Amino acid sequence: MRQVFDGEAAVTPTSTTSALDSGPTLGIVDPVRARDSFALARVEPASDLADLVDWHWVISWDLPPGVAFTQTVMPHPVGHVVAEREGLLAYAMPAGLFVRTLTGSGAVVGTKLHPGAYRALLGRADPGERGTVEPAAFLGPTAARANEEAVAQAAAEPDAAVRTLTPLLREAAERSRTARSTAALTGLREAFAVIADAVPGTSVAALAGALGTTPRSLQRLFADWVGVSPKWVLQRHRVHLAAELLGRDPDLDLAGLAAAVGYYDQAHFTGDFVRAVGVPPGEYARTCRRGARQRA
Structure with a gap:
């Protein structure tokens, strides 16, 4: 297993x-x-x-x-x-x-x-x-x-x-370890630190600007060493945060949650959530609510 x-x-x-x-x-x-x-x-x-x-x-x-x-x-x-x-x-x-x-x-x-x-x-x-x-x-x-x-x-x-x-x-x-890998990992640590602290809805261009590089250079770094794009990481970070918040409080208003993690409309939030978690945010909230009640 x-x-x-x-x-x-x-x-x-x-x-x-x-x-x-x-x-x-x-x-x-x-x-x-x-x-x-x-x-x-x-x-x-x-x-x-x-x-x-x-x-x-x-x-x-x-x-x-x-x-x-x-x-x-x-x-x-x-x-x-x-x-x-x-x-x-x-x-x-x-x-x-x-x-x-x-x-x-x-x-x-x-x-x-x-x-x-x-x-x-x-x-x-x-x-x-x-x-x-x-x-x-x-x-x-x-x-x-x-x-x-x-x-x-x-x-x-x-x-x-x-x-x-x-x-x-x-x-x-x-x-x-090589000089090349050390430099790449340093750049990625800086990028992921900015992503973790970024304002919800931050774009790849804004992320590159905060790091003092270009979107194309940032995309190449992620493609060569991570295997997914900066846009993918930004989106996944928002969904992880949304799922964490719902796990803590399943009664959160979903429209407000979508806005809080950087989505301009609930439909896009729901689509990304389903792709990442496998179920819509409402269903996920109900599952977390049932689990909390059973544990209580």
Whole structure:
């Protein structure tokens, strides 16, 4: 079973608190139900990997016999490296919604990379075909043993699981870093920081102006290293924010929400939301409302 989950803010995990209860859950569809089905710990990367690694995430679950839980995730424009039962796998940016069903008990240890870092860490000449999953052979011959140890540690000791994998990532980074990749990742970090703080409805031209570059140069940077356009990222950021806000308060006025995240009309908002989440915002709000009532 292959699973990828990601959120939007790193927090230090504890043995008793899931990050689903203590931080933003951008990307996790219906986070209320998720809280009752699996635990999520987020771990900061080692300082010498912070240019490539956004954070590490550790998912663990223990469901009763005969019970299954299906989780949907809206992907971010990044790749992941994941330790799971099948081995260490490298995931390029997903091609669409990521859906996985959990049964029984288990754990996975993931590394969420920065935009562009999938290409940089794997030493590729391109950002990778969206949806591709392949063995993480770039981590070397000791990867299988480290994977087994990390998965065994994950549920009880998420920090230890991450420490087990960190030397492999460090060695791969030392082999693959180049002046070109360093410059590209720096430019992308600046772009994504501006996107995160941008006024809703910001255009690609405005984003390029804030970064002191041209729209064409910005589009080329994203195409070469991320695999999607700046316009795609701006739109996806708005939908992630809208879904997060609805998850917190399913009774929000949808027209007001659309305007708040940068849409001039509700029809365009609904269309983008359906493409990203799989259901209209009204249906998503009802699902979140039911989950909140059941949990109460």
